[in-house]
Amino acid sequence: MKSQSPLDIVHEKGLNGDYEGKNESDILKINEVKNLLIVQIVKFKDSKITISNFKINGIEMSEESNMVKSINETRILWVGPNNWLVTSTDKNLLPKIKETFKETDFAVTDLSHSRAIIEIEGKNCREVLKKGCPYNFNDLKKNNCVNSIFHGITLTIDMMNDSPEKIRLFALRSFGESMHHSITDASLEFGYKNI
């Protein structure tokens, strides 16, 4: 038996939309991110622990809203008060997290297989998201993250880079196909390449 990624059926590689006559560097690149470790960490309401004492691979947990702290491929997203999302390509991170964040003060949940993840790269990333999301994307800078809604789908948006723009979108796995359809539909006018 083989494991299947959430967008395996819908994500077909190739050029789409209005790409003709445009440089490949000007069109959007859409990629499904697979095999990413996603861990949710929630600090209990009655816990007296100070979060600034905790680090994951040397990365502090941000207490500032909508901020991401990162080193290399490990990113810690603030997704709510006392609520963080850790994303990493390092699968061995989970045991370390469970060891650091004791179950007396934190709820640690592995969400790796419950999210569909799309990465968009290119100068029109913000324009694509503006089509279906009420958030003011002009305010979104590098290492900002935001929970919002895109055509009725609840998304976590991680601004990985702003020059060139690179954005990672997380939706519930069951909403993955709808999200992919909405994002690619909004990308048609700019031309996009599924990679």
Add this chain to the structure above:
Amino acid sequence: MLYIECPYCGLRSQNEFAYGGDGTVKRPTLNKEVSDKEWDNFVYNRKSPRGKHVELWHHISGCRQWIKVQRDTVTHEIFKTVSADKEI
């Protein structure tokens, strides 16, 4: 379209929120005799004021926190927002 200042995330569109009803309703004290009328008032009876009203909203597509919002029901102007554990 309303824009609501979430005390945790900042200014966000109403699309991200779910309305949670009257924010002034208090649950009757536990382990105390409660009359049918008091219980009715807690469960069913609501005021429908014209003007300033304190409401509960849930930032369901954002930080998932409950907040209190003071809003004018006529003009929809929002005067103040605080976390649910605070009083307006």
